[in-house]
Amino acid sequence: MIGRITSSTMTQQSLRTLQTNVAERERLQNQAASQRAFRSPSEDPAAAATTLGLHGEQSRVAQFARNVSDGMAWVTTVDTALGASTDLLNRARDLTAQGANSGALSPTARESIAQELETISAELLAQANTTVLGRSVFAGTSDAGTAFDPTTFAYNGVAGDGVRRRISDNETVRVDVDGSQAFGVGATSAFALLKDIAADLRSGVDVGARLNDIDARLKDVVAARGATGARQVQLERASAQNLAVSTDLEARRTEVENVDSLEVLVRLESAELVFQSALKVTARSLQTNLLEFLR
Secondary structure (H helix, E strand, C coil): CCCCCCHHHHHHHHHHHHHHHHHHHHHHHHHHHHCECCCCHHHCHHHHHHHHHHHHHHHHHHHHHHHHHHHHHHHHHHHHHHHHHHHHHHHHHHHHHHHHCHHHCCHHHHHHHHHHHHHHHHHHHHHHCCEECCEECCCCCCCCCCCECCCCCCECCCCCCCCEEEEECCEEEECCCCHHHHHCCHHHCHHHHHHHHHHHHHHCCCCCCHHHHHHHHHHHHHHHHHHHHHHHHHHHHHHHHHHHHHHHHHHHHHHHHECCHHHHHHHHHHHHHHHHHHHHHHHHHCCCCHHHHHC
16 A cells, blocks of 8 residues: 655655755755864774774874983983093193103193093083983983992992883883993092092002093993983984874874865865755745645
């Protein structure tokens, strides 16, 4: 039996059609305004899951980038301090070589060399106590304000326990230097060595044998700087790799989450045309007359 199509049925169907057109037009308008393919996961669950995963990856890569940047600040500071220390020790060696020529030096000249060596010792100590944001770069994981005591030259840091930064899922890099290995500790430190040489000069002792001691300390500082340079290169490679991964992730996120503006505008114009046409058709098809009321 074929049912009779009443005005109520036609009205309900027309309203459903109009509501569908309105919803589609609103969705396209939101896409055009936000440049996003969807507002909630329910609109496209698969794309939403992919987007959430990509956002998580981007957050992880961004953290690695911050770690690399912080690590680069540490190794750059360490490299600068070790470079200055190398220059100071080279100058101290030259002065010691001059002081070893005791027969040609007057007491005044020996005193002058001794005073400069003491000044270099203080400058070297200042380099060894270099900090980054209040953290010593030569004291390991210790929170001590200085790596070396200014009086006894005792090491305040944690020997062998370094500050590390994670730069990828499977890679960490040490960003500090063990000050006890680079400068020595206490009476055997580079600072005490220069003070001892100054004292020997004042007392008339031949300081020629001290050149080997300076060379040994200089070798340790140069070795520490070489290791720091290798870590700096490692951080630079990690930074470049991290940037490439970040760019790739952003391209993938954009492909999934963003929309083509031109395509959305074309579809929006088409939806607007369909909506206006549906309004006109509905207005004509639902015209009532006296006969409809009499039924």
